[in-house]
Amino acid sequence: MAFGRPRKKKQDDAAVASEQQDQDPTGAPDVQDADAPTAVTPGVPAEAGVAAPGVPQAADLVSSADYDRATQGPFDLSEQDTANGYINLGALRINAAEGLQLRLEVEERSKRVIAVTLDLGGSTLQLQAFAAPKTEGLWNEIREQIGTSVGSQGGTVEERPGRLGTELFAKLPAQTPDGQAGYRVARFVGINGPRWFLRGVFGGPAALEATAAAPMEQLFRSVVVVRGDQPLPPRELLQLSLPKDATAGSAPAPAPARPDLNPLERGPEITETR
Known part of the structure:
Protein backbone atom coordinates (compact mmCIF):
# COMPACT_ATOMS: atom_id res chain seq x y z
CA MET A 1 0.00 0.00 0.00
CA ALA A 2 1.26 3.47 -0.85
CA PHE A 3 0.09 6.99 -0.24
CA GLY A 4 -0.44 9.29 -3.19
CA ARG A 5 0.15 13.01 -3.04
CA PRO A 6 -2.46 14.79 -0.89
CA ARG A 7 -4.22 17.55 -2.77
CA LYS A 8 -4.92 20.92 -1.23
CA LYS A 9 -7.99 22.91 -2.11
CA LYS A 10 -7.29 26.52 -3.11
CA GLN A 11 -9.24 29.40 -1.66
CA ASP A 12 -11.04 31.74 -4.07
CA ASP A 13 -14.17 33.89 -4.27
CA ALA A 14 -16.31 30.75 -4.03
CA ALA A 15 -14.58 29.46 -0.91
CA VAL A 16 -17.65 29.42 1.30
CA ALA A 17 -19.82 27.72 -1.30
CA SER A 18 -17.09 25.17 -2.01
CA GLU A 19 -16.73 24.30 1.66
CA GLN A 20 -20.47 23.75 1.99
CA GLN A 21 -20.43 21.48 -1.05
CA ASP A 22 -17.60 19.42 0.41
CA GLN A 23 -19.84 18.59 3.33
CA ASP A 24 -22.83 17.80 1.14
CA PRO A 25 -23.02 14.19 -0.11
CA THR A 26 -25.18 15.31 -3.05
CA GLY A 27 -22.65 17.65 -4.68
CA ALA A 28 -21.99 17.26 -8.40
CA PRO A 29 -19.74 19.42 -10.58
CA ASP A 30 -20.44 21.96 -13.25
CA VAL A 31 -19.00 20.22 -16.27
CA GLN A 32 -18.00 23.55 -17.81
CA ASP A 33 -15.44 23.92 -15.03
CA ALA A 34 -14.27 20.33 -15.15
CA ASP A 35 -10.75 19.32 -16.02
CA ALA A 36 -10.01 17.82 -19.40
CA PRO A 37 -11.16 14.20 -19.70
CA THR A 38 -7.55 13.04 -19.62
CA ALA A 39 -7.09 14.47 -16.10
CA VAL A 40 -8.05 11.22 -14.45
CA THR A 41 -6.86 9.94 -11.10
CA PRO A 42 -3.08 9.45 -10.92
CA GLY A 43 -2.23 5.85 -11.61
CA VAL A 44 -5.08 5.28 -14.05
CA PRO A 45 -3.74 4.74 -17.57
CA ALA A 46 -4.99 7.47 -19.91
CA GLU A 47 -6.24 4.85 -22.36
CA ALA A 48 -8.49 3.41 -19.67
CA GLY A 49 -10.55 6.59 -19.76
CA VAL A 50 -11.44 6.43 -23.45
CA ALA A 51 -13.47 3.69 -25.06
CA ALA A 52 -14.67 2.92 -28.55
CA PRO A 53 -17.76 4.83 -29.71
CA GLY A 54 -20.98 3.54 -28.27
CA VAL A 55 -23.09 3.74 -25.17
CA PRO A 56 -21.20 2.54 -22.08
CA GLN A 57 -22.66 -0.22 -20.00
CA ALA A 58 -22.40 -0.10 -16.23
CA ALA A 59 -20.91 -3.06 -14.40
CA ASP A 60 -22.94 -6.25 -14.77
CA LEU A 61 -25.09 -5.74 -11.72
CA VAL A 62 -27.13 -8.26 -9.78
CA SER A 63 -30.34 -7.09 -8.17
CA SER A 64 -29.86 -6.76 -4.43
CA ALA A 65 -32.44 -4.28 -3.17
CA ASP A 66 -32.35 -5.97 0.24
CA TYR A 67 -28.61 -5.46 0.75
CA ASP A 68 -27.62 -6.56 4.26
CA ARG A 69 -24.98 -4.11 5.43
CA ALA A 70 -24.48 -5.69 8.86
CA THR A 71 -23.24 -8.95 7.33
CA GLN A 72 -21.72 -7.73 4.04
CA GLY A 73 -20.29 -4.35 5.08
CA PRO A 74 -19.28 -1.57 5.21
CA PHE A 75 -19.11 -1.95 8.96
CA ASP A 76 -19.38 0.13 12.06
CA LEU A 77 -16.39 0.13 14.40
CA SER A 78 -18.48 -1.84 16.91
CA GLU A 79 -18.88 -4.63 14.35
CA GLN A 80 -15.35 -5.14 13.03
CA ASP A 81 -11.91 -5.56 14.58
CA THR A 82 -9.47 -3.19 12.89
CA ALA A 83 -6.44 -3.86 15.08
CA ASN A 84 -4.56 -5.56 12.23
CA GLY A 85 -4.44 -4.90 8.50
CA TYR A 86 -6.35 -1.61 8.52
CA ILE A 87 -5.19 1.93 7.76
CA ASN A 88 -6.53 4.38 10.34
CA LEU A 89 -7.81 7.57 8.70
CA GLY A 90 -9.88 8.79 11.62
CA ALA A 91 -13.52 8.41 10.63
CA LEU A 92 -12.64 5.70 8.11
CA ARG A 93 -10.49 2.61 8.38
CA ILE A 94 -9.36 1.06 5.12
CA ASN A 95 -8.27 -2.51 4.51
CA ALA A 96 -4.63 -2.39 3.37
CA ALA A 97 -5.01 -4.44 0.19
CA GLU A 98 -1.94 -5.30 -1.85
CA GLY A 99 -1.27 -2.69 -4.53
CA LEU A 100 -3.64 -0.15 -2.99
CA GLN A 101 -2.78 3.55 -3.24
CA LEU A 102 -4.50 6.26 -1.21
CA ARG A 103 -4.88 9.92 -2.04
CA LEU A 104 -6.14 12.29 0.64
CA GLU A 105 -8.04 15.45 -0.31
CA VAL A 106 -7.02 18.35 1.93
CA GLU A 107 -8.88 21.64 2.25
CA GLU A 108 -6.32 24.46 2.21
CA ARG A 109 -8.05 26.89 4.56
CA SER A 110 -8.87 24.46 7.37
CA LYS A 111 -6.04 21.98 6.63
CA ARG A 112 -8.51 19.16 7.20
CA VAL A 113 -8.78 15.97 5.17
CA ILE A 114 -12.22 15.91 3.56
CA ALA A 115 -12.14 12.79 1.38
CA VAL A 116 -10.02 9.79 0.49
CA THR A 117 -9.66 8.23 -2.95
CA LEU A 118 -8.55 4.62 -3.27
CA ASP A 119 -6.68 3.59 -6.41
CA LEU A 120 -6.39 -0.10 -7.23
CA GLY A 121 -5.77 -1.82 -10.55
CA GLY A 122 -6.54 1.30 -12.60
CA SER A 123 -9.90 1.99 -10.93
CA THR A 124 -10.76 4.53 -8.26
CA LEU A 125 -13.14 4.77 -5.34
CA GLN A 126 -13.77 8.08 -3.58
CA LEU A 127 -15.09 7.82 -0.01
CA GLN A 128 -16.75 10.31 2.31
CA ALA A 129 -18.61 9.55 5.54
CA PHE A 130 -21.34 11.73 7.04
CA ALA A 131 -23.36 11.86 10.23
CA ALA A 132 -26.92 10.57 9.85
CA PRO A 133 -30.10 10.52 11.96
CA LYS A 134 -30.63 7.68 14.42
CA GLY A 162 -26.67 -3.40 -7.79
CA ARG A 163 -24.43 -5.64 -5.75
CA LEU A 164 -24.19 -2.89 -3.13
CA GLY A 165 -27.88 -2.10 -3.11
CA THR A 166 -29.62 0.64 -5.08
CA GLU A 167 -27.09 2.80 -6.91
CA LEU A 168 -26.83 5.56 -9.48
CA PHE A 169 -25.06 5.44 -12.83
CA ALA A 170 -24.36 9.04 -13.89
CA LYS A 171 -23.15 10.56 -17.14
CA LEU A 172 -22.20 14.20 -17.69
CA PRO A 173 -21.41 15.73 -21.08
CA ALA A 174 -17.75 16.53 -21.62
CA GLN A 175 -15.27 17.08 -24.44
CA THR A 176 -12.54 14.58 -25.23
CA PRO A 177 -8.92 15.71 -25.79
CA ASP A 178 -9.43 15.55 -29.56
CA GLY A 179 -12.48 17.81 -29.39
CA GLN A 180 -15.16 15.16 -29.80
CA ALA A 181 -18.34 15.09 -27.76
CA GLY A 182 -18.16 12.63 -24.89
CA TYR A 183 -19.24 12.27 -21.32
CA ARG A 184 -17.91 11.54 -17.87
CA VAL A 185 -19.16 8.46 -16.10
CA ALA A 186 -19.40 7.68 -12.39
CA ARG A 187 -21.19 5.09 -10.29
CA PHE A 188 -22.59 6.33 -6.98
CA VAL A 189 -23.29 3.97 -4.09
CA GLY A 190 -24.52 4.81 -0.62
CA ILE A 191 -24.80 2.82 2.59
CA ASN A 192 -26.82 3.79 5.64
CA GLY A 193 -25.14 2.70 8.86
CA PRO A 194 -25.84 3.27 12.56
CA ARG A 195 -25.88 7.09 12.77
CA TRP A 196 -23.66 7.41 9.72
CA PHE A 197 -23.88 7.42 5.92
CA LEU A 198 -21.03 6.33 3.63
CA ARG A 199 -20.92 7.52 0.03
CA PHE A 220 -15.81 -0.76 -0.18
CA ARG A 221 -17.49 -3.57 1.78
CA SER A 222 -14.47 -3.88 4.06
CA VAL A 223 -14.46 -0.19 5.04
CA VAL A 224 -15.07 0.49 8.74
CA VAL A 225 -16.73 3.76 9.77
CA VAL A 226 -15.87 5.38 13.10
CA ARG A 227 -18.85 7.60 13.92
CA GLY A 228 -17.84 8.65 17.43
CA ASP A 229 -20.18 9.59 20.25
CA GLN A 230 -20.34 13.35 19.75
CA PRO A 231 -23.67 14.81 18.61
CA LEU A 232 -23.55 15.99 15.00
CA PRO A 233 -26.20 17.35 12.65
CA PRO A 234 -27.23 15.10 9.73
CA ARG A 235 -24.88 15.37 6.72
CA GLU A 236 -22.02 16.73 8.80
CA LEU A 237 -18.78 15.40 7.30
CA LEU A 238 -17.05 12.97 9.65
CA GLN A 239 -13.47 13.99 10.36
CA LEU A 240 -10.72 12.24 8.42
CA SER A 241 -7.05 12.44 9.32
CA LEU A 242 -3.62 11.38 8.15
CA PRO A 243 -2.49 7.98 9.44
CA LYS A 244 -0.58 8.30 12.68
CA ASP A 245 2.38 6.39 11.24
CA ALA A 246 2.54 8.45 8.03
CA THR A 247 5.96 9.93 7.31
CA ALA A 248 7.20 12.52 4.88
CA GLY A 249 8.15 9.73 2.51
CA SER A 250 4.82 7.93 2.65
CA ALA A 251 2.67 11.08 2.56
CA PRO A 252 4.25 13.77 0.34
CA ALA A 253 3.59 17.46 0.81
CA PRO A 254 0.21 18.65 -0.53
CA ALA A 255 0.01 19.93 -4.08
CA PRO A 256 -2.34 22.65 -5.38
CA ALA A 257 -5.69 21.45 -6.72
CA ARG A 258 -9.05 22.83 -7.82
CA PRO A 259 -11.08 24.54 -5.09
CA ASP A 260 -14.05 22.24 -5.60
CA LEU A 261 -14.13 18.56 -4.66
CA ASN A 262 -16.70 16.84 -6.83
CA PRO A 263 -17.12 13.12 -7.40
CA LEU A 264 -17.52 13.31 -11.18
CA GLU A 265 -14.31 15.24 -11.77
CA ARG A 266 -10.74 14.45 -10.80
CA GLY A 267 -11.16 11.38 -8.69
CA PRO A 268 -13.78 8.88 -9.78
CA GLU A 269 -14.27 9.56 -13.45
CA ILE A 270 -14.01 8.03 -16.87
CA THR A 271 -14.54 9.64 -20.23
CA GLU A 272 -15.91 7.88 -23.26
CA THR A 273 -16.58 9.06 -26.80
CA ARG A 274 -20.05 8.77 -28.21
Whole structure:
Protein backbone atom coordinates (compact mmCIF):
# COMPACT_ATOMS: atom_id res chain seq x y z
CA MET A 1 0.00 0.00 0.00
CA ALA A 2 1.26 3.47 -0.85
CA PHE A 3 0.09 6.99 -0.24
CA GLY A 4 -0.44 9.29 -3.19
CA ARG A 5 0.15 13.01 -3.04
CA PRO A 6 -2.46 14.79 -0.89
CA ARG A 7 -4.22 17.55 -2.77
CA LYS A 8 -4.92 20.92 -1.23
CA LYS A 9 -7.99 22.91 -2.11
CA LYS A 10 -7.29 26.52 -3.11
CA GLN A 11 -9.24 29.40 -1.66
CA ASP A 12 -11.04 31.74 -4.07
CA ASP A 13 -14.17 33.89 -4.27
CA ALA A 14 -16.31 30.75 -4.03
CA ALA A 15 -14.58 29.46 -0.91
CA VAL A 16 -17.65 29.42 1.30
CA ALA A 17 -19.82 27.72 -1.30
CA SER A 18 -17.09 25.17 -2.01
CA GLU A 19 -16.73 24.30 1.66
CA GLN A 20 -20.47 23.75 1.99
CA GLN A 21 -20.43 21.48 -1.05
CA ASP A 22 -17.60 19.42 0.41
CA GLN A 23 -19.84 18.59 3.33
CA ASP A 24 -22.83 17.80 1.14
CA PRO A 25 -23.02 14.19 -0.11
CA THR A 26 -25.18 15.31 -3.05
CA GLY A 27 -22.65 17.65 -4.68
CA ALA A 28 -21.99 17.26 -8.40
CA PRO A 29 -19.74 19.42 -10.58
CA ASP A 30 -20.44 21.96 -13.25
CA VAL A 31 -19.00 20.22 -16.27
CA GLN A 32 -18.00 23.55 -17.81
CA ASP A 33 -15.44 23.92 -15.03
CA ALA A 34 -14.27 20.33 -15.15
CA ASP A 35 -10.75 19.32 -16.02
CA ALA A 36 -10.01 17.82 -19.40
CA PRO A 37 -11.16 14.20 -19.70
CA THR A 38 -7.55 13.04 -19.62
CA ALA A 39 -7.09 14.47 -16.10
CA VAL A 40 -8.05 11.22 -14.45
CA THR A 41 -6.86 9.94 -11.10
CA PRO A 42 -3.08 9.45 -10.92
CA GLY A 43 -2.23 5.85 -11.61
CA VAL A 44 -5.08 5.28 -14.05
CA PRO A 45 -3.74 4.74 -17.57
CA ALA A 46 -4.99 7.47 -19.91
CA GLU A 47 -6.24 4.85 -22.36
CA ALA A 48 -8.49 3.41 -19.67
CA GLY A 49 -10.55 6.59 -19.76
CA VAL A 50 -11.44 6.43 -23.45
CA ALA A 51 -13.47 3.69 -25.06
CA ALA A 52 -14.67 2.92 -28.55
CA PRO A 53 -17.76 4.83 -29.71
CA GLY A 54 -20.98 3.54 -28.27
CA VAL A 55 -23.09 3.74 -25.17
CA PRO A 56 -21.20 2.54 -22.08
CA GLN A 57 -22.66 -0.22 -20.00
CA ALA A 58 -22.40 -0.10 -16.23
CA ALA A 59 -20.91 -3.06 -14.40
CA ASP A 60 -22.94 -6.25 -14.77
CA LEU A 61 -25.09 -5.74 -11.72
CA VAL A 62 -27.13 -8.26 -9.78
CA SER A 63 -30.34 -7.09 -8.17
CA SER A 64 -29.86 -6.76 -4.43
CA ALA A 65 -32.44 -4.28 -3.17
CA ASP A 66 -32.35 -5.97 0.24
CA TYR A 67 -28.61 -5.46 0.75
CA ASP A 68 -27.62 -6.56 4.26
CA ARG A 69 -24.98 -4.11 5.43
CA ALA A 70 -24.48 -5.69 8.86
CA THR A 71 -23.24 -8.95 7.33
CA GLN A 72 -21.72 -7.73 4.04
CA GLY A 73 -20.29 -4.35 5.08
CA PRO A 74 -19.28 -1.57 5.21
CA PHE A 75 -19.11 -1.95 8.96
CA ASP A 76 -19.38 0.13 12.06
CA LEU A 77 -16.39 0.13 14.40
CA SER A 78 -18.48 -1.84 16.91
CA GLU A 79 -18.88 -4.63 14.35
CA GLN A 80 -15.35 -5.14 13.03
CA ASP A 81 -11.91 -5.56 14.58
CA THR A 82 -9.47 -3.19 12.89
CA ALA A 83 -6.44 -3.86 15.08
CA ASN A 84 -4.56 -5.56 12.23
CA GLY A 85 -4.44 -4.90 8.50
CA TYR A 86 -6.35 -1.61 8.52
CA ILE A 87 -5.19 1.93 7.76
CA ASN A 88 -6.53 4.38 10.34
CA LEU A 89 -7.81 7.57 8.70
CA GLY A 90 -9.88 8.79 11.62
CA ALA A 91 -13.52 8.41 10.63
CA LEU A 92 -12.64 5.70 8.11
CA ARG A 93 -10.49 2.61 8.38
CA ILE A 94 -9.36 1.06 5.12
CA ASN A 95 -8.27 -2.51 4.51
CA ALA A 96 -4.63 -2.39 3.37
CA ALA A 97 -5.01 -4.44 0.19
CA GLU A 98 -1.94 -5.30 -1.85
CA GLY A 99 -1.27 -2.69 -4.53
CA LEU A 100 -3.64 -0.15 -2.99
CA GLN A 101 -2.78 3.55 -3.24
CA LEU A 102 -4.50 6.26 -1.21
CA ARG A 103 -4.88 9.92 -2.04
CA LEU A 104 -6.14 12.29 0.64
CA GLU A 105 -8.04 15.45 -0.31
CA VAL A 106 -7.02 18.35 1.93
CA GLU A 107 -8.88 21.64 2.25
CA GLU A 108 -6.32 24.46 2.21
CA ARG A 109 -8.05 26.89 4.56
CA SER A 110 -8.87 24.46 7.37
CA LYS A 111 -6.04 21.98 6.63
CA ARG A 112 -8.51 19.16 7.20
CA VAL A 113 -8.78 15.97 5.17
CA ILE A 114 -12.22 15.91 3.56
CA ALA A 115 -12.14 12.79 1.38
CA VAL A 116 -10.02 9.79 0.49
CA THR A 117 -9.66 8.23 -2.95
CA LEU A 118 -8.55 4.62 -3.27
CA ASP A 119 -6.68 3.59 -6.41
CA LEU A 120 -6.39 -0.10 -7.23
CA GLY A 121 -5.77 -1.82 -10.55
CA GLY A 122 -6.54 1.30 -12.60
CA SER A 123 -9.90 1.99 -10.93
CA THR A 124 -10.76 4.53 -8.26
CA LEU A 125 -13.14 4.77 -5.34
CA GLN A 126 -13.77 8.08 -3.58
CA LEU A 127 -15.09 7.82 -0.01
CA GLN A 128 -16.75 10.31 2.31
CA ALA A 129 -18.61 9.55 5.54
CA PHE A 130 -21.34 11.73 7.04
CA ALA A 131 -23.36 11.86 10.23
CA ALA A 132 -26.92 10.57 9.85
CA PRO A 133 -30.10 10.52 11.96
CA LYS A 134 -30.63 7.68 14.42
CA THR A 135 -33.97 6.60 13.02
CA GLU A 136 -33.62 6.97 9.26
CA GLY A 137 -31.01 6.79 6.53
CA LEU A 138 -30.00 9.42 3.98
CA TRP A 139 -29.49 7.45 0.77
CA ASN A 140 -33.04 7.65 -0.62
CA GLU A 141 -33.11 11.43 -0.32
CA ILE A 142 -29.55 11.89 -1.53
CA ARG A 143 -30.10 9.81 -4.68
CA GLU A 144 -32.90 12.10 -5.73
CA GLN A 145 -30.80 15.20 -5.11
CA ILE A 146 -27.82 13.82 -7.02
CA GLY A 147 -30.13 13.14 -9.97
CA THR A 148 -31.42 16.70 -9.87
CA SER A 149 -27.89 18.12 -9.69
CA VAL A 150 -26.59 16.03 -12.58
CA GLY A 151 -29.69 16.75 -14.67
CA SER A 152 -29.25 20.50 -14.21
CA GLN A 153 -25.88 20.18 -15.92
CA GLY A 154 -27.23 18.32 -18.92
CA GLY A 155 -26.30 14.88 -17.61
CA THR A 156 -28.35 11.77 -17.02
CA VAL A 157 -28.72 9.45 -14.06
CA GLU A 158 -30.01 5.91 -14.08
CA GLU A 159 -31.10 4.32 -10.81
CA ARG A 160 -30.60 0.57 -10.68
CA PRO A 161 -30.28 -2.31 -8.23
CA GLY A 162 -26.67 -3.40 -7.79
CA ARG A 163 -24.43 -5.64 -5.75
CA LEU A 164 -24.19 -2.89 -3.13
CA GLY A 165 -27.88 -2.10 -3.11
CA THR A 166 -29.62 0.64 -5.08
CA GLU A 167 -27.09 2.80 -6.91
CA LEU A 168 -26.83 5.56 -9.48
CA PHE A 169 -25.06 5.44 -12.83
CA ALA A 170 -24.36 9.04 -13.89
CA LYS A 171 -23.15 10.56 -17.14
CA LEU A 172 -22.20 14.20 -17.69
CA PRO A 173 -21.41 15.73 -21.08
CA ALA A 174 -17.75 16.53 -21.62
CA GLN A 175 -15.27 17.08 -24.44
CA THR A 176 -12.54 14.58 -25.23
CA PRO A 177 -8.92 15.71 -25.79
CA ASP A 178 -9.43 15.55 -29.56
CA GLY A 179 -12.48 17.81 -29.39
CA GLN A 180 -15.16 15.16 -29.80
CA ALA A 181 -18.34 15.09 -27.76
CA GLY A 182 -18.16 12.63 -24.89
CA TYR A 183 -19.24 12.27 -21.32
CA ARG A 184 -17.91 11.54 -17.87
CA VAL A 185 -19.16 8.46 -16.10
CA ALA A 186 -19.40 7.68 -12.39
CA ARG A 187 -21.19 5.09 -10.29
CA PHE A 188 -22.59 6.33 -6.98
CA VAL A 189 -23.29 3.97 -4.09
CA GLY A 190 -24.52 4.81 -0.62
CA ILE A 191 -24.80 2.82 2.59
CA ASN A 192 -26.82 3.79 5.64
CA GLY A 193 -25.14 2.70 8.86
CA PRO A 194 -25.84 3.27 12.56
CA ARG A 195 -25.88 7.09 12.77
CA TRP A 196 -23.66 7.41 9.72
CA PHE A 197 -23.88 7.42 5.92
CA LEU A 198 -21.03 6.33 3.63
CA ARG A 199 -20.92 7.52 0.03
CA GLY A 200 -18.71 5.86 -2.55
CA VAL A 201 -18.10 6.91 -6.15
CA PHE A 202 -16.52 4.36 -8.48
CA GLY A 203 -14.48 5.62 -11.41
CA GLY A 204 -12.44 4.18 -14.23
CA PRO A 205 -13.13 0.59 -15.34
CA ALA A 206 -14.88 -0.16 -12.02
CA ALA A 207 -17.71 2.14 -13.09
CA LEU A 208 -18.36 0.05 -16.18
CA GLU A 209 -17.00 -3.49 -15.95
CA ALA A 210 -17.99 -6.22 -13.51
CA THR A 211 -14.52 -7.78 -13.44
CA ALA A 212 -12.80 -4.48 -12.68
CA ALA A 213 -15.49 -3.54 -10.15
CA ALA A 214 -15.17 -6.70 -8.04
CA PRO A 215 -11.95 -5.84 -6.09
CA MET A 216 -13.08 -2.24 -5.59
CA GLU A 217 -16.45 -3.40 -4.28
CA GLN A 218 -14.66 -5.73 -1.89
CA LEU A 219 -12.63 -2.78 -0.63
CA PHE A 220 -15.81 -0.76 -0.18
CA ARG A 221 -17.49 -3.57 1.78
CA SER A 222 -14.47 -3.88 4.06
CA VAL A 223 -14.46 -0.19 5.04
CA VAL A 224 -15.07 0.49 8.74
CA VAL A 225 -16.73 3.76 9.77
CA VAL A 226 -15.87 5.38 13.10
CA ARG A 227 -18.85 7.60 13.92
CA GLY A 228 -17.84 8.65 17.43
CA ASP A 229 -20.18 9.59 20.25
CA GLN A 230 -20.34 13.35 19.75
CA PRO A 231 -23.67 14.81 18.61
CA LEU A 232 -23.55 15.99 15.00
CA PRO A 233 -26.20 17.35 12.65
CA PRO A 234 -27.23 15.10 9.73
CA ARG A 235 -24.88 15.37 6.72
CA GLU A 236 -22.02 16.73 8.80
CA LEU A 237 -18.78 15.40 7.30
CA LEU A 238 -17.05 12.97 9.65
CA GLN A 239 -13.47 13.99 10.36
CA LEU A 240 -10.72 12.24 8.42
CA SER A 241 -7.05 12.44 9.32
CA LEU A 242 -3.62 11.38 8.15
CA PRO A 243 -2.49 7.98 9.44
CA LYS A 244 -0.58 8.30 12.68
CA ASP A 245 2.38 6.39 11.24
CA ALA A 246 2.54 8.45 8.03
CA THR A 247 5.96 9.93 7.31
CA ALA A 248 7.20 12.52 4.88
CA GLY A 249 8.15 9.73 2.51
CA SER A 250 4.82 7.93 2.65
CA ALA A 251 2.67 11.08 2.56
CA PRO A 252 4.25 13.77 0.34
CA ALA A 253 3.59 17.46 0.81
CA PRO A 254 0.21 18.65 -0.53
CA ALA A 255 0.01 19.93 -4.08
CA PRO A 256 -2.34 22.65 -5.38
CA ALA A 257 -5.69 21.45 -6.72
CA ARG A 258 -9.05 22.83 -7.82
CA PRO A 259 -11.08 24.54 -5.09
CA ASP A 260 -14.05 22.24 -5.60
CA LEU A 261 -14.13 18.56 -4.66
CA ASN A 262 -16.70 16.84 -6.83
CA PRO A 263 -17.12 13.12 -7.40
CA LEU A 264 -17.52 13.31 -11.18
CA GLU A 265 -14.31 15.24 -11.77
CA ARG A 266 -10.74 14.45 -10.80
CA GLY A 267 -11.16 11.38 -8.69
CA PRO A 268 -13.78 8.88 -9.78
CA GLU A 269 -14.27 9.56 -13.45
CA ILE A 270 -14.01 8.03 -16.87
CA THR A 271 -14.54 9.64 -20.23
CA GLU A 272 -15.91 7.88 -23.26
CA THR A 273 -16.58 9.06 -26.80
CA ARG A 274 -20.05 8.77 -28.21
